[in-house]
Amino acid sequence: MSEKEQYKNRIELLQGTLDMLILQTLQWGPQHGYGIVQALRLRSGEVLQVETGSLYPALHRLERQSWVQSEWGQSESKQRARYYRITAKGKKQLASDLGRWERIVEAIGSVMYVKSKENES
Amino acid sequence: MKWGIGFQRRKRELQEEIDAHLQMAIADRVARGETAETARQAAAREFGNILLVQDVTREMWGQGWLEQLGRDLRYALRQLRKSPGFTITATAMLAVAICANSTIFSWIDGTMLRPIPGARDTGELVSLQRGERNFSPTPPFSYLDYRDLREQNHTFAGILAYHNDWIALTGGAQPERVYIANVSANFFDVLGIKPVLGRFFLPEEESSAVPNVVLGYSLWKTRYAKDPAIVGKSIEVARHPVTVIGVAPEGFVGAAPGLRDDLWVTLDPLGNDVWRMTHRDSDWLIVIGRLRPGVSRGQAAQDLDTVMHNIVAAYPDQHLGDNRITLDPMWRSPFGANGYMASTLPILLAFAGVVLLLTSANVATLTLVRFVSRRRELAIRQSLGANRIQLVRQMMLEGAVLSIVAGVVALVLTSWTSKTFAWFFPANAAPLVLNGSMDHRVVIGIAVSSLLAGMLCGVLPAWRSAHAPAIEVLKAESASISGGSRNRRLLNGLVVAQIALSLPLLICSGLFLQTLRNLATANPGFEQDHVLTASVGLNIAGYSNDEAQLIRHKILDRVSALPGVEVASLTDWIPMTLIQKRSDAYPEGYVPHPHESLLVENAEVGPRYFESLHIPILEGREFTLNDDEKAPSVLVVDQTAARRFWPGQDPLGKGLKVWGRLFTVVGVARNSTHTFVNESPEAMVYMSYFQHPGYETMVQLRTAGNPVDLEPVVENTIHEIDTRLPVFDVRTMRESTQLASTFAVIESTLAGMFALIGLVLAVTGIYGVVAYRTQMRTHEIGVRVALGASRVDVLRLVLSQGLWLTGIGVALGLALAFGLTRIIVRLLYGIGANDPITVVSVVMLLGAMSLAACYLPAHRAMRRNPVTAIREL
Numbered sequence: 001m002s003e004k005e006q007y008k009n010r011i012e013l014l015q016g017t018l019d020m021l022i023l024q025t026l027q028w029g030p031q032h033g034y035g036i037v038q039a040l041r042l043r044s045g046e047v048l049q050v051e052t053g054s055l056y057p058a059l060h061r062l063e064r065q066s067w068v069q070s071e072w073g074q075s076e077s078k079q080r081a082r083y084y085r086i087t088a089k090g091k092k093q094l095a096s097d098l099g100r101w102e103r104i105v106e107a108i109g110s111v112m113y114v115k116s117k118e119n120e121s
Numbered sequence: 122m123k124w125g126i127g128f129q130r131r132k133r134e135l136q137e138e139i140d141a142h143l144q145m146a147i148a149d150r151v152a153r154g155e156t157a158e159t160a161r162q163a164a165a166r167e168f169g170n171i172l173l174v175q176d177v178t179r180e181m182w183g184q185g186w187l188e189q190l191g192r193d194l195r196y197a198l199r200q201l202r203k204s205p206g207f208t209i210t211a212t213a214m215l216a217v218a219i220c221a222n223s224t225i226f227s228w229i230d231g232t233m234l235r236p237i238p239g240a241r242d243t244g245e246l247v248s249l250q251r252g253e254r255n256f257s258p259t260p261p262f263s264y265l266d267y268r269d270l271r272e273q274n275h276t277f278a279g280i281l282a283y284h285n286d287w288i289a290l291t292g293g294a295q296p297e298r299v300y301i302a303n304v305s306a307n308f309f310d311v312l313g314i315k316p317v318l319g320r321f322f323l324p325e326e327e328s329s330a331v332p333n334v335v336l337g338y339s340l341w342k343t344r345y346a347k348d349p350a351i352v353g354k355s356i357e358v359a360r361h362p363v364t365v366i367g368v369a370p371e372g373f374v375g376a377a378p379g380l381r382d383d384l385w386v387t388l389d390p391l392g393n394d395v396w397r398m399t400h401r402d403s404d405w406l407i408v409i410g411r412l413r414p415g416v417s418r419g420q421a422a423q424d425l426d427t428v429m430h431n432i433v434a435a436y437p438d439q440h441l442g443d444n445r446i447t448l449d450p451m452w453r454s455p456f457g458a459n460g461y462m463a464s465t466l467p468i469l470l471a472f473a474g475v476v477l478l479l480t481s482a483n484v485a486t487l488t489l490v491r492f493v494s495r496r497r498e499l500a501i502r503q504s505l506g507a508n509r510i511q512l513v514r515q516m517m518l519e520g521a522v523l524s525i526v527a528g529v530v531a532l533v534l535t536s537w538t539s540k541t542f543a544w545f546f547p548a549n550a551a552p553l554v555l556n557g558s559m560d561h562r563v564v565i566g567i568a569v570s571s572l573l574a575g576m577l578c579g580v581l582p583a584w585r586s587a588h589a590p591a592i593e594v595l596k597a598e599s600a601s602i603s604g605g606s607r608n609r610r611l612l613n614g615l616v617v618a619q620i621a622l623s624l625p626l627l628i629c630s631g632l633f634l635q636t637l638r639n640l641a642t643a644n645p646g647f648e649q650d651h652v653l654t655a656s657v658g659l660n661i662a663g664y665s666n667d668e669a670q671l672i673r674h675k676i677l678d679r680v681s682a683l684p685g686v687e688v689a690s691l692t693d694w695i696p697m698t699l700i701q702k703r704s705d706a707y708p709e710g711y712v713p714h715p716h717e718s719l720l721v722e723n724a725e726v727g728p729r730y731f732e733s734l735h736i737p738i739l740e741g742r743e744f745t746l747n748d749d750e751k752a753p754s755v756l757v758v759d760q761t762a763a764r765r766f767w768p769g770q771d772p773l774g775k776g777l778k779v780w781g782r783l784f785t786v787v788g789v790a791r792n793s794t795h796t797f798v799n800e801s802p803e804a805m806v807y808m809s810y811f812q813h814p815g816y817e818t819m820v821q822l823r824t825a826g827n828p829v830d831l832e833p834v835v836e837n838t839i840h841e842i843d844t845r846l847p848v849f850d851v852r853t854m855r856e857s858t859q860l861a862s863t864f865a866v867i868e869s870t871l872a873g874m875f876a877l878i879g880l881v882l883a884v885t886g887i888y889g890v891v892a893y894r895t896q897m898r899t900h901e902i903g904v905r906v907a908l909g910a911s912r913v914d915v916l917r918l919v920l921s922q923g924l925w926l927t928g929i930g931v932a933l934g935l936a937l938a939f940g941l942t943r944i945i946v947r948l949l950y951g952i953g954a955n956d957p958i959t960v961v962s963v964v965m966l967l968g969a970m971s972l973a974a975c976y977l978p979a980h981r982a983m984r985r986n987p988v989t990a991i992r993e994l
Contacts, residue, residue, distance in 0.1 A: 035145075053173060056177075060181040064182070079144050081138070081145070082138045
């Protein structure tokens with residue numbers, strides 16, 4: 001399988017989850033792509049390493065769905081960069097993503113819980 | 122292109138965005154104490170494949186496929202530009218092959234698919250035929266029978282009848298011959314034609330003597346300068362005043378496919394043809410019906426058969442012989458030209474299809490050879506992240522680009538070649554309007570054939586190449602790139618296919634060419650070389666019977682006296698001009714079996730007719746001037762008629778009933794060709810011209826010298842008698858009879874061209890593959906020679922490979938040819954479909970050509986210096 005297909009598949013797997021993570025990161029203020037990667041890495045305790053091959057397609061898709069807006073700005077180091085800002089529609093999406101995520105976590109948790117209980121008995 | 126500019130800007134912005142990302146990553150690393158160089162490398166590594174990220178991101182924009190297509194297209198064009206030799210060759214070959222198909226198709230389109238231009242839904246129209254099926258039948262219905270069929274059927278929306286004729290437009294300075302049709306009143310209605318001016322005929326006008334005429338558009342345009350007030354005016358037709366009541370729309374030229382009418386009148390506009398309006402044994406109408414929606418041809422035929430059965434039961438004496446009704450769709454209607462078209466053009470289209478297949482196989486071979494040498498490039502692209510679908514798409518696109526360009530070239534070519542069909546028809550008396558047409562159907566046809574060709578020559582190599590495992594190809598030495606065994610098999614298969622396809626083409630064209638030669642050299646049984654004929658429009662110009670007889674005698678006297686004229690005669694029929702007259706005939710006292718066909722051909726000929734054509738009278742005598750209206754009715758029969766009616770007896774003095782009258786046989790003439798050299802002989806009876814004046818007056822002269830030299834003299838001599846006499850179709854017998862072999866000429870010309878293309882393709886195909894493979898084996902051959910192989914061994918090595926392929930191809934091709942020649946067997950003359958000499962010579966030709974094609978690379982390989990060959994990789 002080629003590299004490109006791997007990217008695509010990963011996007012599909014993480015779709016929703018990656019969107020949610022990006023939107024959540026942008027909740028704290030406008031950010032550029034590199035900043036989002038760094039933020040996710042730091043806040044996840046170096047666990048989540050978002051690949052650029054997933055990040056940029058996701059950002060551009062979110063923009064197309066009007067969940068984020070972008071504009072060119074200056075970074076702290078005077079680097080011209082593209083900043084993404086979450087929109088009202090994006091916030092609504094984030095809320096629903098979060099709700100769904102919580103339900104999934106709960107559902108998976110209850111499965112795992114029951115299963116481990118059965119194993120114990 | 123606002124969108125394009127926006128797209129370019131977005132691409133630039135994405136590049137900038139990614140650059141910013143990298144700069145920030147580097148800056149962070151430098152801040153953490155890394156050196157600039159290692160920071161740059163690490164950041165790039167961390168980022169990954171920049172191009173790919175861009176690629177995937179761009180796909181999110183929603184226009185990805187378009188951009189991808191554009192990119193693939195640009196890449197394909199670049200690849201094609203890089204090898205102009207291949208590109209030009211392949212495009213030219215495909216263009217020729219597509220053009221071959223579209224040209225034939227445009228001819229079919231202009232004739233069979235457009236049987237009656239201007240008519241509505243010609244698919245619903247059927248042509249009615251009564252009695253035995255015949256290749257060129259005479260009009261089958263009488264007026265009263267037609268009316269009964271029209272009124273008593275339950276399956277037709279309408280049934281029309283017409284009768285083609287020619288006539289002179291008088292009233293001008295010179296009489297002008299025009300083609301006219303007597304039509305039933307519903308003629309235009311059933312066809313769905315609306316007048317551009319005035320009106321068409323009314324039902325009450327059909328059988329009454331109303332001298333009304335409808336003009337054809339081109340006659341209105343040329344002779345009456347599109348006079349908008351023409352309706353109501355009187356014009357003179359054959360010296361009778363008739364009133365113009367309407368003008369037909371542009372493009373409509375009548376109901377007989379391939380023939381033109383200039384004007385239309387009702388069935389008996391002058392009231393002087395009462396006989397054929399009231400007699401059921403006067404068959405003169407050609408009948409076309411429009412089926413009711415949902416009715417099949419079979420149901421309609423059954424319905425008409427029932428009606429016809431009742432008619433025959435009521436009037437048995439007027440319906441001797443076979444009376445079964447058959448229906449034909451207009452594309453193969455036996456009346457008009459489509460019967461001939463339908464037996465020739467589809468076969469030629471099949472040949473053209475074979476040429477297209479052959480060409481595709483050839484281009485596929487070239488493409489494959491090219492792709493094999495591009496394996497490295499493909500493997501690199503694959504390992505850089507291109508997936509198989511992308512590669513296949515890419516390569517099919519290259520095939521598609523080739524075939525689209527070829528299709529466009531073919532389109533331009535066809536707009537010209539479609540019009541060449543008319544070239545095949547020699548000058549003749551019939552108003553032929555046969556030509557190809559270039560319309561949406563042809564364009565669709567071209568699109569379909571280019572698509573097909575593109576698929577055929579693109580998919581196979583693409584799929585094959587894309588299956589190559591990238592790593593192996595990259596590792597492998599160039600010598601083994603020539604491919605694994607699968608690749609070799611594919612190439613071999615293609616070469617074999619080309620030979621197998623070209624062989625039947627060659628055999629068929631060989632058979633057609635010999636047919637043409639046999640037809641040209643066949644003896645038709647009458648003199649063709651020193652005979653001149655000229656038509657005099659006596660009847661059509663409106664002379665009375667007595668006037669006409671007088672003029673005929675005068676003409677005969679004057680032309681006989683011309684220097685250079687050996688014999689002069691009169692006739693109303695010229696053999697081998699696709700025109701026939703038939704009548705029911707039965708010998709005195711003979712009781713016909715039910716459904717027995719009693720039709721004979723007949724012609725009215727003057728004194729010395731047989732002498733002028735060198736047709737020997739075997740028994741009795743030929744006609745003299747004394748066989749006139751006052752003398753007892755006499756006949757000359759040919760051998761076929763004599764054998765049919767009086768087998769084993771002397772026919773002289775016997776009685777034969779034709780047209781309800783008894784004739785006495787006074788002579789037996791040797792058989793001669795009536796219509797086609799390869800016809801099965803039909804019985805022929807000749808009547809005396811001065812006893813029963815023929816409808817046409819044709820002067821027939823046997824000349825001492827070249828008949829062409831007499832053409833102007835004869836025309837002047839006739840005009841001297843009466844300047845208003847229309848004289849037309851003055852031409853030599855040789856020229857007139859050419860019409861009969863027109864289709865053999867068409868068949869052999871096109872089959873010959875296709876076969877030549879096939880031969881060139883097959884030979885270049887085998888040459889290409891053997892040369893390529895020999896080049897790939899240069900190293901191996903060098904080693905062999907170095908180890909002691911002789912030059913002959915090398916020669917044998919290379920040759921055997923090519924000849925093996927030829928052998929298999931020839932074997933398959935022969936099997937194919939035996940199938941294909943069965944289709945054309947009806948079109949051949951004087952040669953069997955499996956003629957061994959043709960087959961053997963074609964096989965030898967193909968064998969010799971491929972031997973030569975293989976010898977060239979073998980010779981090159983043989984002469985290579987082994988040392989340089991080994992070094993070269």
